[in-house]
Amino acid sequence: MALSLLERLQVWFMSAVMAVLYALFWLLSPRPTAGSSTKVPPVTNPLLKLSATQLAKKIRQREVSSVEVVQAYIDRIQEVNPLLNALVKDRFSAALQEAAQVDRLIEEETEGGEEALAERLPLLGVPLSVKESFAVQGMPHSTGLVSRAKVLASVDAPVVSYLKRAGAIPLGVTNTPELCMWSESHNRLYGLTRNPYSLDRTAGGSSGGEGSLLGGGASVFGVGSDIGGSIRMPCYFNGIFGHKGTPYIVSNEGQLPPSSGRQEDFLSTGPMCRYAEDLLPILKIMAGPNAHKLSLSEPVDLKKLRFFSVPHDGGSPYTSPVDKQLIQAQRKVVERLEADLGVKVQELRLPELKYGYQIWETFMGLPDKDGKPPQPFAELMGEGGSTVWPPWELVKWMLGRSSHTMASIGLALSEMAHFGKPSQFLLQQKEALERHLEELLGSDGVLLYPPYPHLAPKHHHQLFRPFNFSYTGIFNVLGLPITQCPLGLSREGLPLGMQVISWKLQDRLTLATALYLEKAFGGWRDPGES
Template sequence: MKLLCCYLGFTLSHLHNYILTLVFVFDFLPNPNIHLHGLNVVCLQVSSVEVVQAYIDRIQEVNPLLNAVVKDRFAAALQEAAQVDKLIEEETGGEEVLEDRLPLLGVPLSVKESFALLGMPFTTGMISRRRVVATVDSPLVAQLKRAGAIPLGVTNTSELCMWGESHNHLYGITSNPYDLERTSGGSSGGEGSILGGAGAVIGVGSDIGGSIRIPCFFNGIFGHKTTPGVVSCENQYPPTSGRQDEYLSSGPMCRYAEDLLPMLKIMAGPKAHMLSLNTKVDLKKLRFFTIPHDGGSAFTYPVSKDLIDIQRKVVRRLEADFGVKVQEVQFPELRYGFQIWDTYMGLPDKEGKPPKPFAELMGEPGRPAWPVWELLKWMIGKSEHTLAAIGVGLLEVTRSSKASSFIIQQKEKLQKEVEELLGTDGVFFYPSHPRVAPKHHHPLFRPFDFTYTGIINILGLPITQCPLGLNEEGLPLGVQVVGGKLQDHLTLAVALYLENTFGGWRDPGAN
């Protein structure tokens, strides 16, 4: 079932500039000859209120189909937009002053519900937390708001953000804008869906095993998993424990590659200097590598032909356009990707304190859940938890309390080899997932396919997820672009090239 609809298509920078001058560029008319980046555009004078209202209208049009936005703040957003209009009218220092102080002035923003957004639900899909409302903004959200962004609402997640499909018994299931019968991914699936469906300009996600990249891949948009420790992950739920804060990253999600960099500068705040984001990148001077698959893991399915083919096409275009040689490499340790991810997620912190059990999180604010009992209740339709969350709880029970020395060795070897390969001027391409967006609930039958993203979390590397057009079924293709630690600017530069070469985000309604 295709989602047929027109779209609001413009980049953050275009939108901000037009708000500042009270001129706005639309290409949402159902006319294939009207494109934002071309010469044929329709220019209308509008206010910031009209911009926000246009996105509210868009959400109201598509959200009944997508179930991506689980709680809106439309009235407050319109009030904030009116304040933007007043600020512009009263500003005497010129547009440059406003642009420097408020680089996201009036830009509509969506927020993953696992981030604290003042006055909004803060449940992560847990029925037991259905009355929990955020009393503060998470630092990341606060920085975006201080830059002028206007949050429109919060978006759906998987239960406790630990599954590859955004489904829970509090809000229901989120659908993919390219095919409503398919998943939007998880855990930032609500973000991926509403952004892919053009319901917001920019959004934010968190990623400990692929929760930014998988939804971005499935929904045909761009996303960036930042080098860990740069963008704040405070005031998210659930909180990290053990060594999990080493693998969790927050980052931007959007339809246009050029929006990633300005968003990341704001989200990184005082640590932005660590990422050399102002450094100009010459792609001809980079070293490129491609890894076509994980070497045949027993836990993951083989990468589909259309994804293998599109990654090869990327390689051929790079070689033709820049005269570089893209070297194919393989790391045998990747076949142990799931075991590595699972082992390191369970390691204790420096004080020897182990991670908080998932069953304990499932039971909060009460007693820990019993996964086996919840499974029996689920069988008769009485559990408050999804089968996926129950499965995660059961899997945790089977995890050995003692880490395998073999798996530790494989990880350390892989880490050393990858860091030596990349250095400060290398990037590699790696499949985002073994297949394009599957049907709803099908990830239950392939639960470990997230390993293609999860292993990169354990290595602590930055990754930009890039859309690469659509397959014959009209579903998004894509690839991960991976760089060395703190070399986020390299993967963002490659994302711009891939967008220009392969077209970037595609309108779901055009298929």
């Protein structure tokens, strides 16, 4: 059984529309520039090369003050952000005041000493950054919409509140694509975010500002969200770690755009960081009252796990072939696992992955349990006013009068091409893939899979291959936890990486594997020294 003729025509039409639009974009848009530099300068302050876990301990033990740490990160942001355009609004003055309060608290602490502080405030005095789509009190909350340029958050999103209660200090908010629905962080409000390893390359999306700031050594850890790869792609492109957890563990409240239809089932909020040891403790804090569901305190013996490797999606006509350097990096992981742990990694082909984009697109459009469909993207673009009419918005864009990006206009136009009921064939493919993976992974299986077919593309090149995100998006529909791990650098000096996947609620398996891979392959590399 295969897609019907009508369904194939629909997909062909969408692809043709996107190709024409993006060709227009390429012809009419100015090329991005970032001065004469090609990447960010190296990190020189040793405080910037410590994990959040290490910094918290040093602050508690009074080996360094929170003010020193916060100031070190402010200095680094001021050094690299003019190149990266990752942080779009800072709260430096407030952060330094809060750091001074932390230092006074530590000086005055008498009951229980360091251990009590570690238990009560595990991130005390440690700075962080937050994706601008999350509400941070007093900070912009626009997701790149020009119409929301003056909107400030009145309260913190729950996940931000949990991190603050643990003692963390927000430095500011970071860039996203318009409405978080594209794989490059670019909008008409804040502009384009760049990759610290090569300024002419994308930082990804939608958590691209977070990925860029972290990859550039200008943040300790950050908050991201992922409905189609929005944590994993930026982590891959910027050479850092990130975790898309099992859905409904970490709260998604307090972020824009709001979920509708079935989308809440596929959205996950999670940590992004340069050091693997930070993933588990920060995830535990972010999960709040749900943390116990992941059994994160249970030890993981990697030698007792079953490992599987899938090198590509089987040749989908909608995705590019996987870069040979990524395939080789994944093979090196397999070789190291077998040599170091004595395990046998089984290479597999999962034929359903070939339909990854169509499955993701189908499920993103499904109604909720009450039959209410998801909110149209053109309506979200209108932000409470009149719904945007995409053809007219395209004309305005060509005349330089639109307040929306070509990526958003293209998505709204492609949405107009949707018609008919969901394909039974695609529903069956998703169900078959889900059954296969549940049987394969169980409670002790780990799957290795590329995060994207290419190395970090040059700016706006994703416009010509818009469906490559299906390497990440398919697993949102399946609801599986995934840790994105860096694997060194390519010949071009760009990050290599891999997704590490387990079955639902088995997040600790991928987190433990990430710790191993960091030791085996070096983890984050300072882009200024690469």
